[in-house]
Amino acid sequence: MITLFVKRLTVIDNSILSPARGLIGESWQVDLELDGEPDFQGMVLDFGDVKRSIKRLIDEQYDHKLLVPADYPSLQVAEYPEGSHLSFAQEDGLQIEHRSPRDAIRLIPCERITADRLAQIIADYLSPHTPDNVAAVRIRLWPEAIQGAFYQYSHGLKHHAGNCQRIAHGHRSRIEILRNGQRDTDLEDEWAERWADVYIGTRSNLIGVSRRDGVEYNEFGYRSAQGNFGLTLPRSACYLIDEDSTVENIAQHVADQLKAAHPQDRFKVYAYEGVDKGAIGRA
Numbered sequence: 001m002i003t004l005f006v007k008r009l010t011v012i013d014n015s016i017l018s019p020a021r022g023l024i025g026e027s028w029q030v031d032l033e034l035d036g037e038p039d040f041q042g043m044v045l046d047f048g049d050v051k052r053s054i055k056r057l058i059d060e061q062y063d064h065k066l067l068v069p070a071d072y073p074s075l076q077v078a079e080y081p082e083g084s085h086l087s088f089a090q091e092d093g094l095q096i097e098h099r100s101p102r103d104a105i106r107l108i109p110c111e112r113i114t115a116d117r118l119a120q121i122i123a124d125y126l127s128p129h130t131p132d133n134v135a136a137v138r139i140r141l142w143p144e145a146i147q148g149a150f151y152q153y154s155h156g157l158k159h160h161a162g163n164c165q166r167i168a169h170g171h172r173s174r175i176e177i178l179r180n181g182q183r184d185t186d187l188e189d190e191w192a193e194r195w196a197d198v199y200i201g202t203r204s205n206l207i208g209v210s211r212r213d214g215v216e217y218n219e220f221g222y223r224s225a226q227g228n229f230g231l232t233l234p235r236s237a238c239y240l241i242d243e244d245s246t247v248e249n250i251a252q253h254v255a256d257q258l259k260a261a262h263p264q265d266r267f268k269v270y271a272y273e274g275v276d277k278g279a280i281g282r283a
Helices: 047-062 115-129 185-194 247-261
Strands: 002-018 022-036 066-069 075-080 083-089 095-100 105-108 134-142 150-155 169-179 198-202 206-212 215-224 227-234 238-241 267-272 278-282
Touching (some): 002 047, 022 047, 022 115, 022 227, 047 115, 066 083, 095 215, 105 115, 115 134, 150 185, 169 185, 169 247, 238 247, 247 267, 247 278
Parallel strands (some): 002 066, 022 169, 066 105, 198 238
Antiparallel strands (some): 002 169, 083 095, 095 227, 150 169, 206 215, 215 227
């Protein structure tokens, strides 16, 4: 028996419904191991096939989706012709509602989604899709090791041609701020704290506000190429900007806000979208 491995085969960016924290953005790097006997080529599986088929399956089924703990007692799922309607009560009583086409969510058979549990579920899903000479599939999910400030956010891009149009997908992202050419870690920490477990919404997608049991809620909604999307969240978990919440606009928004607060200084903001990619805003 031989083990084939691929480090960082892909990165899956998604949002998770957490009983303790609500809607959280996450970015997991994916390591793969395949146990098996060499085929007629002397390979467990050609690396080209790993990238072409296994990576594609992981991305299609788990990337840019809302991951939902299907066994959580305070979850209700209703199906309707265009998709699914989720109602989720956090442990503190706050409510989240999500409406979307079915492909925008993935129900995970557990009460709480963890990296280890999700990794096993992905491995179990992949196993039937591997050649007969592959005896076992193992997956490891791990977050980027970030030395410094980071935040976890969710968003949806109405005008995006791909899966970013899904109203609740997210990222775990570092932020770096240069003030007059020097790193300002205090400002980085300030923005990371402000955007901890936040939903960065576009103001024009806010279609309603309401109050339930003394809590204010924002309701977002839009129709895009994949269908109708809706999301209701506690107002305290939301941050509104005027533009679509692309990473380009997020980076520039932070730079503009800093410039307004400190007009005498120059700012350069590196806003990341998950792992090793992002945009730079200047003001």
